[in-house]
Amino acid sequence: MTQREVDLVVIGTGPGGEALATGAAKAGLEVVAVDKHLVGGECPYYGCIPTKMMVRGADVVAEVRRAAEVAGEATITPAWDVVHRRIDEQATTHWDDTIAVDRLRDAGATVHHGVGRLAGPRQVTVEGADGETTTYTARRGVVVNPGTRPAVPPVEGLADTPYWTNRDAVQLAELPGSLVVVGGGPIGCEMAQVFARFGVRVTVVQHGPRLVPANEPEAAALLAEVFAHEGIRVLTDVELQRASYAEGAFTLGLDTGEELVVDKVLVAAGRTPNLDDLGLETVGLDPHARTLETDERLRVQGGPQEWLWAIGDVTGKGAFTHVSMYQSAVALRDVLGEDGAPASYHAVPHATFTDPEIGGVGMSEQQARDAGLTVRTGITKLEQSSRGFTHGPGGHGLIKVVEDADRGVLVGATAMGPAGGEILGFLAVAVHAEVPVDTLRTMIYAYPTFHRAIESALADLS
Ligand SMILES: Cc1cc2nc3c(=O)[nH]c(=O)nc-3n(C[C@H](O)[C@H](O)[C@H](O)COP(=O)(O)OP(=O)(O)OC[C@H]3O[C@@H](n4cnc5c(N)ncnc54)[C@H](O)[C@@H]3O)c2cc1C
Numbered sequence: 001m002t003q004r005e006v007d008l009v010v011i012g013t014g015p016g017g018e019a020l021a022t023g024a025a026k027a028g029l030e031v032v033a034v035d036k037h038l039v040g041g042e043c044p045y046y047g048c049i050p051t052k053m054m055v056r057g058a059d060v061v062a063e064v065r066r067a068a069e070v071a072g073e074a075t076i077t078p079a080w081d082v083v084h085r086r087i088d089e090q091a092t093t094h095w096d097d098t099i100a101v102d103r104l105r106d107a108g109a110t111v112h113h114g115v116g117r118l119a120g121p122r123q124v125t126v127e128g129a130d131g132e133t134t135t136y137t138a139r140r141g142v143v144v145n146p147g148t149r150p151a152v153p154p155v156e157g158l159a160d161t162p163y164w165t166n167r168d169a170v171q172l173a174e175l176p177g178s179l180v181v182v183g184g185g186p187i188g189c190e191m192a193q194v195f196a197r198f199g200v201r202v203t204v205v206q207h208g209p210r211l212v213p214a215n216e217p218e219a220a221a222l223l224a225e226v227f228a229h230e231g232i233r234v235l236t237d238v239e240l241q242r243a244s245y246a247e248g249a250f251t252l253g254l255d256t257g258e259e260l261v262v263d264k265v266l267v268a269a270g271r272t273p274n275l276d277d278l279g280l281e282t283v284g285l286d287p288h289a290r291t292l293e294t295d296e297r298l299r300v301q302g303g304p305q306e307w308l309w310a311i312g313d314v315t316g317k318g319a320f321t322h323v324s325m326y327q328s329a330v331a332l333r334d335v336l337g338e339d340g341a342p343a344s345y346h347a348v349p350h351a352t353f354t355d356p357e358i359g360g361v362g363m364s365e366q367q368a369r370d371a372g373l374t375v376r377t378g379i380t381k382l383e384q385s386s387r388g389f390t391h392g393p394g395g396h397g398l399i400k401v402v403e404d405a406d407r408g409v410l411v412g413a414t415a416m417g418p419a420g421g422e423i424l425g426f427l428a429v430a431v432h433a434e435v436p437v438d439t440l441r442t443m444i445y446a447y448p449t450f451h452r453a454i455e456s457a458l459a460d461l462s
């Protein structure tokens with residue numbers, strides 16, 4: 001066993017951990033960045049980046065199929081190997097993190113591949129693949145950024161089948177004929193639409209009453225309509241009860257009595273935080289917790305606040321890369337003893353990259369009501385705007401705004417449509433900066449843009 005003393009240990013290099021380790025090393029701290037798999041985490045290798053390449057391919061397929069209605073005949077023969085090659089070569093360099101490791105080392109950090117665990121105050125052990133263990137004493141402290149792994153729903157027989165998770169889905173070289181997606185959240189919906197557009201017969205099994213439940217119900221309803229139109233079967237309010245696999249086929253038993261027989265099953269039913277094997281108990285924290293509670297400087301609450309920070313999905317503030325990066329910057333300032341704005345989560349934006357995209361920021365209408373606010377909402381369909389009308393096929397969408405009527409500011413908004421995640425930018429500024437609705441109403445909205453529909457949604461506030 002080797003012992004070393006350093007300034008900072010970062011356990012887990014998701015997007016935030018990688019950025020924080022880089023910044024701390026550049027600032028002159030002696031930093032060890034520990035990861036048991038790939039430096040950069042889920043986003044670049046198995047999450048955002050490969051899935052957005054899949055979405056890009058699927059969107060091109062859909063656009064070509066719309067051509068006849070607006071420009072003339074065009075045909076496309078979807079070819080998954082093109083998507084696979086882009087992911088393999090351009091996005092992930094064959095799922096190899098050498099570039100990221102070199103970048104961190106160039107910044108001055110030490111990269112240690114292995115499982116990192118807290119082992120008492122300021123102590124971290126790292127167990128390498130070769131079984132060699134190193135114990136680090138962290139003078140300044142420890143930042144944990146361990147992320148999540150796919151949750152496996154407690155369905156009889158499922159664990160014994162070769163089901164896929166997002167990690168398998170982004171590495172596919174060939175597509176199956178049929179697929180059941182278990183879970184209708186962002187991962188399930190993005191993947192379902194991609195695979196369907198490439199010719200896979202897709203069924204989504206969602207145990208709740210609607211798709212994308214973190215978004216407004218109107219957005220979920222519109223997405224369900226689009227999915228139905230594209231031939232994706234969506235089963236809501238359905239429980240998967242049994243799963244088995246034999247002779248190359250899965251059989252799934254539903255509580256409705258129906259049995260689905262398919263080539264493949266993709267489980268996208270939420271995530272489990274990687275907190276259970278982090279040694280949290282050695283510093284008085286609960287290893288079974290779903291999140292680590294943090295303060296506005298990302299210091300872990302209920303534990304050794306002076307030397308332990310947590311960032312990323314495990315903080316429960318929004319499982320998004322931009323949240324991990326945002327927290328990384330706030331925590332880095334605190335690690336370095338610098339002043340700066342505290343973390344604030346009243347305007348967390350998110351975009352689900354289905355077509356139409358669903359952008360959301362801040363509170364949903366229900367969340368605002370549950371928070372006891374005096375709520376007014378306004379909604380408009382994109383098809384009723386000049387831009388939606390001229391866009392034609394693929395132009396479905398909506399804008400919904402949620403106002404705290406007592407303060408006269410937006411506390412939440414949804415922008416769904418072509419480039420919904422981009423239109424969201426305007427609404428994110430309004431919610432973040434608490435721009436008075438009266439001011440938003442005095443603006444001039446360029447004609448005929450999609451974002452001009454925001455003016456109609458504001459006019460509808462009641
Ligand atoms: C399919 C999919 C699509 C997504 N698409 C988007 C998107 O479009 N936009 C978006 O904003 N977000 C998206 N996300 C979410 C996004 O990937 C995460 O929010 C983001 O990666 C931030 O996670 P994180 O920083 O908490 O850590 P992660 O990225 O999960 O990384 C954690 C790292 O810690 C390591 N680790 C864990 N435990 C230990 C340990 N004990 N010792 C050493 N290392 C350890 C892991 O190996 C991993 O490298 C997507 C996620 C998935 C799965």
Ligand SMILES: NC(=O)c1ccc[n+]([C@@H]2O[C@H](COP(=O)([O-])OP(=O)(O)OC[C@H]3O[C@@H](n4cnc5c(N)ncnc54)[C@H](O)[C@@H]3O)[C@@H](O)[C@H]2O)c1
Binds near residue numbers: 153212271
């Ligand atoms: N574009 C993006 O920003 C993006 C894309 C993908 C993922 N993500 C992030 O990753 C996180 C994880 O995504 P996710 O879609 O796996 O999780 P999720 O928790 O958001 O959605 C999972 C869905 O599965 C359903 N479900 C759970 N158990 C089920 C069961 N037994 N049978 C049927 N349905 C079941 C839930 O009702 C839920 O709707 C998201 O919360 C999001 O923050 C973001």
